Amino acid sequence: MEKHSFFNNVYDVVRLIPKGKVTSYGAIAHYLGSGRSARLVGWAMNASFNILPLVPAHRVVNRNGMLSGKNHFESPTEMQELLEAEGHKIEDDTIVNFKKVYWDPRVELEM
């Protein structure tokens, strides 16, 4: 049975993020039509660890490209490690060339 919850929708979008790309909470929220309720996306991520299949929450950062949720991973460095493993460059807890690796669901998915 599928849950037509907002959370499930967020997970679906996050799982669609291609490897080597990242996006922001606000982009997902806006894509889902939540408007500015980007907080719900972050909150959904918090529960994403409990949801299967696993959601690449490390590919989701805030508007500044900063790893705001790194503190909520299994380890505070887990997020950075995962992003670096995908070819990203992290500096001062912020993704370098964030704009280049930015993946906007509104554009890529052409809503």
Next chain:
DNA sequence: TGGGTGACCATAG
């Protein structure tokens, strides 16, 4: 049922 919460974003001073 109602209130509080949350890994944010935008605007105003």
Next chain:
DNA sequence: ACTATGGCCACCC
């Protein structure tokens, strides 16, 4: 330019 505050809306108890 930086700092502070409000709004937002789904989920949990």
